[in-house]
Amino acid sequence: xxxxxxxxxxxxxxxxxxxxxxxxxxxxxxxxxxxxxxxxxxxxxxxxxxxxxxxxxxxxxxxxxxxxxxxxxxxxxxxxxxxxxxxxxxxxxxxxxxxxxxxxxxxxxxxxxxxxxxxxxxxxxxxxxxxxxxxxxxxxxxxxxxxxxxxxxxxxxxxxxxxxxxxxxxxxxxxxxxxxxxxxxxxxxxxxxxxxxxxxxxxxxxxxxxxxxxxxxxxxxxxx
Amino acid sequence: xxxxxxxxxxxxxxxxxxxxxxxxxxxxxxxxxxxxxxxxxxxxxxxxxxxxxxxxxxxxxxxxxxxxxxxxxxxxxxxxxxxxxxxxxxxxxxxxxxxxxxxxxxxxxxxxxxxxxxxxxxxxxxxxxxxxxxxxxxxxxxxxxxxxxxxxxxxxxxxxxxxxxxxxxxxxxxxxxxxxxxxxxxxxxxxxxxxxxxxxxxxxxxxxxxxxxxxxxxxxxxxxxxxxxxxxxxxxxxxxxxxxxxxxxxxxxxxxxxxxxxxxxxxxxxxxxxxxxxxxxxxxxxxxxxxxxxxxxxxxxxxxxxxxxxxxxxxxxxxxxxxxxxxxxxxxxxxxxxxxxxxxxxxxxxxxxxxxxxxxxxxxxxxxxxxxxxxxxxxxxxxxxxxxxxxxxxxxxxxxxxxxxxxxxxxxxxxxxxxxxxxxxxxxxxx
Numbered sequence: 001x002x003x004x005x006x007x008x009x010x011x012x013x014x015x016x017x018x019x020x021x022x023x024x025x026x027x028x029x030x031x032x033x034x035x036x037x038x039x040x041x042x043x044x045x046x047x048x049x050x051x052x053x054x055x056x057x058x059x060x061x062x063x064x065x066x067x068x069x070x071x072x073x074x075x076x077x078x079x080x081x082x083x084x085x086x087x088x089x090x091x092x093x094x095x096x097x098x099x100x101x102x103x104x105x106x107x108x109x110x111x112x113x114x115x116x117x118x119x120x121x122x123x124x125x126x127x128x129x130x131x132x133x134x135x136x137x138x139x140x141x142x143x144x145x146x147x148x149x150x151x152x153x154x155x156x157x158x159x160x161x162x163x164x165x166x167x168x169x170x171x172x173x174x175x176x177x178x179x180x181x182x183x184x185x186x187x188x189x190x191x192x193x194x195x196x197x198x199x200x201x202x203x204x205x206x207x208x209x210x211x212x213x214x215x216x217x218x219x220x221x222x223x224x
Numbered sequence: 225x226x227x228x229x230x231x232x233x234x235x236x237x238x239x240x241x242x243x244x245x246x247x248x249x250x251x252x253x254x255x256x257x258x259x260x261x262x263x264x265x266x267x268x269x270x271x272x273x274x275x276x277x278x279x280x281x282x283x284x285x286x287x288x289x290x291x292x293x294x295x296x297x298x299x300x301x302x303x304x305x306x307x308x309x310x311x312x313x314x315x316x317x318x319x320x321x322x323x324x325x326x327x328x329x330x331x332x333x334x335x336x337x338x339x340x341x342x343x344x345x346x347x348x349x350x351x352x353x354x355x356x357x358x359x360x361x362x363x364x365x366x367x368x369x370x371x372x373x374x375x376x377x378x379x380x381x382x383x384x385x386x387x388x389x390x391x392x393x394x395x396x397x398x399x400x401x402x403x404x405x406x407x408x409x410x411x412x413x414x415x416x417x418x419x420x421x422x423x424x425x426x427x428x429x430x431x432x433x434x435x436x437x438x439x440x441x442x443x444x445x446x447x448x449x450x451x452x453x454x455x456x457x458x459x460x461x462x463x464x465x466x467x468x469x470x471x472x473x474x475x476x477x478x479x480x481x482x483x484x485x486x487x488x489x490x491x492x493x494x495x496x497x498x499x500x501x502x503x504x505x506x507x508x509x510x511x512x513x514x515x516x517x518x519x520x521x522x523x524x525x526x527x528x529x530x531x532x533x534x535x536x537x538x539x540x541x542x543x544x545x546x547x548x549x550x551x552x553x554x555x556x557x558x559x560x561x562x563x564x565x566x567x568x569x570x571x572x573x574x575x576x577x578x579x580x581x582x583x584x585x586x587x588x589x590x591x592x593x594x595x596x597x598x599x600x601x602x603x604x605x606x607x608x609x610x611x612x613x614x615x616x617x618x619x620x621x622x623x624x625x626x627x628x629x630x631x632x633x634x635x636x637x638x639x640x641x642x643x644x645x646x647x648x649x650x651x652x653x654x655x
Contacts, residue, residue, distance in 0.1 A: 013496040014489050020281075021288060024466035028459060054278055061281050061499075065507070068500020069245075077501045078243035081553050083597050085241040100242030107249050111271060118268040158271050 009071050009164070016064040020057045027053035052146040059144075059154050066161025073104070073168035076183035097182070098173055105169035108162045115158030123152035226519050230255055234512075244558045245501075248508040252515045262518065267511065274510035275503055278462050279391060282381050284499035285465030286333035289446070289472040291495045293332055296476020296483045298443035299341035301436075302327045305444075308436040310410075311425030315417020317350045318363045319410055320425075325367035326406040329374035331446040331468070333381075335556075335593050339368030339604045347608050354423045357609055358619035363413055365605040365616065366623035367406070369590035372556065374402035376450055376465065378502070379556050379586050385506065386513065386564045389578045391461040392454045393650040397579045397641045398586065399451075404640065405587075405630050412626050442475045455648065502557055509561035516565060526570040536574050540635050543567055544588060551592020555600060559592070560585060576638075579651050583641040587634050591627050594620055 027050045034045035072078050085096045123141015127150060141152045176182055230251060237247035256262050293299065306323035313319055324342050332338055343364040350360035372379045375395035384391040428436070437444075446468050453459035459467060476483040483491070516522055529539065546567075550559045564585065571581045593601045596613055606616050634640055645651040 010493055013500065014492040017284065017288060017492045017496040017499070018488075021285060021466055021469050024285075024463060025470045028463050028467060032458075057281060058276055058278060061284055061503070062275060064284070064496055065275060065500045065503035068496045069504040072497055072501045072504070075497055077497055078245060078504070079501075079555060080241045080243045080247070081238045081598075082241035083553060084239045096240050100240055100246075103237070103240075103242045103250060104246045107246050107253065110253060111249070114265065114268040115271060117265065158268075 006074075009067055013064050013068045013071060016060045016067075020060040020064070023053050023060075024057050026050070055144060055146040059147075059149075062154075063157045063161070066157045067164065070161055070165035070168050073165055073172060074183055076172075078104075094176075094180070097176060101169050101173040101176065105166050105173065108166040108169060112159045112162030112166055115155070115162055119152045119156050119159055122155070123150050124156070127152065226255075226259070227521050227524065229259065230515065230519070230521070238553075244554065245505045245508040248505075248512045248562075252508075252511045255515060270511055270514050271507065274507040277385065278460070279381065280385050280503070280506060282376075282391065282462040282465040283333075283378055283502055284495065285462065285469045286376050286378055286381070287499050287502075288492070288495040289465065289469040290332040290334055290337045291491050292469065292472035292476045292483070293328070293443065293446075294337055294341040295487070295491060296472065297480040298331070298440070298472070298475060299324070299328055300345055300482075301440035301443060301480070303342060303346055305433075305436040305440040307425060308428040308433045312427035313414060314424060315355075315359075315413050315422045316425040317346065317353055317355060318359060318413040318417055318422070321346050321350070321360070321363045322367045322406055322410045322413055325364065325370050326374060326402065327444065327447075329370040329372075329402065331376075331443065331450070331472075332371055333376040333378040335369050335371035335590070336600045336604045338371035339364060339601050340608075343368065343605055343608045347605075353425075357611060358615070359416070359422065361605050361609045361611055361616055362619040362621075362623050363409070364608075365599075365601045365620050366594050366627060367409055368601050368605070369593050369627070370402055370406055372593075373398050373405060373583075373586055373590055375399065376461075376468070377586065379560055379589055380582060381461070382506070382557050382560045383564055383582045383585060386509070386561055387568045387578060387582070389582055390650060393579050393645040394582050395451070395454060395461065396645040396648055396650055397583050400644050401583055401587070401630075401634055401641050404633075405627070408626050408630055409623055412622060416622065442479050446471055446475075505558055506561060509558070512562065513565045522566050522569045525566055526573055529570050530573060536576070537636070539570060539574055540576075540584070543571070543584070544631065544635060547585060547588035548591060551589065551595075551599075552597060555598065556589035556593065559589065577642050577651065579645055580638040580642050584631075584635055587627075587631050591624065591631060594624055594627065 030045060030048065030050050034042060034048075036042065069078075080100065085093050088096070126140050141150050143150055144154060172183060233255065234247060234251045237250055238244060240247075242250075253264070253267065256264055256267065303320065303324045306327060307317065307320040310316060310319040310323055321342060324346065325338055328338050328341055332341070347360045347364060351357055371377070375398045377395070377398060380394040380398065381391055383389065384394055449471055450464045450468050453464040453467065454461055473488070477485055477488065534542065547559065547563065550563060554562075567585075568578070568581065572578065593599050596602060596617055602613060602616055602620070605611075606613055609616070611619070642651055
């Protein structure tokens with residue numbers, strides 16, 4: 001079940017990243033191509049209206065940002081200032097790490113709730129009740145300027161993404177309390193890609209990607 | 225009083241080691257909840273509107289382009305080209321490192337990415353050629369910092385977002401300082417290599433150079449796409465970023481064939497991960513900046529600062545010290561997003577050009593990335609060279625010192641940065 005969620009999350013943000021790039025690319029190409037007087041093609045191109053591309057790109061990236069931030073908790077990419085806590089002894093440091101993670105869960109939880117309320121009051125209430133055939137006197141929500149999509153659907157990225165992020169923070173906290181391990185992010189590394197440079201000595205294969213810096217919290221018991 | 229509470233809260237939360245984005249957000253929420261009558265629901269609206277700007281979307285595109293370039297063999301070909309051009313001088317491979325970093329910086333917007341792309345290929349080669357480990361590490365760590373000064377630059381986009389300065393003008397303004405800094409680092413490298421008699425590479429014929437250039441042409445074309453596109457007005461900066469991402473993909477997968485099509489989803493995922501982290505910091509920094517504006521803090525600070533009679537020179541000095549100090553604890557994006565809204569109004573009141581001030585901040589960030597405790601470049605280089613941070617810090621100091629000299633130059637000689645955008649008519653003439 002959790003695996004499905006993990007994959008869905010990864011698949012969604014990769015897709016949004018790639019698709020947004022292609023959309024903007026297509027919009028730019030369209031803008032210049034339709035300037036050429038190619039018989040037949042030009043009329044067809046001028047008939048296409050890609051004015052919504054920019055708005056769609058923004059929406060896709062906002063969704064990517066919200067769900068990607070949740071994925072980021074799982075990969076440990078959100079950096080903090082741990083110069084101070086890394087100088088503390090193990091027990092106290094562990095307490096601070098748990099505190100930091102729970103603070104993250106608290107913040108994303110609150111944000112998720114605020115977002116959910118906002119979405120509910122700006123059209124979701126009306127739309128859902130309407131679809132269910134329940135008569136209400138709630139106003140219909142606003143729509144976006146170019147796509148004319150209901151804003152509550154667009155904005156539901158905030159509650160969904162934030163609640164997911166909250167869940168990830170709790171998941172990481174639970175993992176840390178149980179095993180003393182934190183997810184680590186490797187700067188500049190792409191999973192599974194390797195250059196054919198000199199192979200590192202045995203036992204040090206991951207040396208490049210160990211982040212023994214002050215930016216990433218260390219695991220419990222890991223030497224400084 | 226409120227100012228003190230807000231900043232004390234922020235610093236305390238940050239020092240507990242929680243992510244910077246979370247500490248920014250929690251500061252805003254707790255301040256609004258406990259100390260003001262502002263309905264907390266008004267925050268909800270800010271959460272949606274925080275990153276809804278097309279300009280910000282240049283950041284994910286540049287990150288994606290950078291990742292394609294790093295893993296797609298573009299860096300390798302740029303190094304080969306740079307070596308063929310300057311390899312025969314004293315400290316040839318070191319000089320080639322500076323040149324390759326400058327070239328890669330012109331297609332990528334991030335410093336650590338530049339260090340990874342150039343360093344992981346060139347540093348082992350330098351050691352094999354007989355250079356001391358320290359020398360190569362020093363050169364690459366500092367030259368990699370060119371990544372955020374030579375356009376495109378993610379830090380510049382951040383600055384432009386938080387101060388409403390034109391990204392295009394900032395990019396153009398980075399060109400000349402970038403070339404000057406690269407030259408300064410190159411001269412130092414040459415001088416040190418000559419006095420220590422470090423190895424030189426065999427001279428390459430012009431035919432060989434032309435071949436190396438042709439080989440790296442498709443990568444170098446990105447410079448034309450981004451800078452040319454923005455300058456001629458063909459693309460907005462964000463569109464240019466998207467075009468460069470598509471082009472980097474085509475070059476990596478279809479022209480150089482160093483990246484297999486099945487690896488593309490992983491590159492997308494890694495880029496999305498990094499972009500989402502930055503966008504999340506931006507969202508929360510926007511919340512924080514909303515709180516500051518609401519409490520009138522930047523204005524009050526500007527008046528306070530001007531009231532003390534600090535002049536232009538004094539303010540620039542204070543700004544530099546503050547930014548360098550912040551560089552000890554945070555990474556560049558967070559520093560720019562938190563400090564730019566505070567320092568910017570003061571700078572404007574003192575008549576400092578917004579573009580000049582932006583370049584000044586970027587150069588400060590560059591220095592911060594090359595020294596401990598949180599210099600990202602340093603840690604990336606340490607990973608590649610397997611040197612300790614202390615040893616690496618000693619190795620970088622001559623270049624770091626050069627960068628500080630350069631910082632003074634950029635700070636007190638505005639034409640260095642604003643001359644080019646002025647000539648191009650992107651900035652109105654100095655007041």
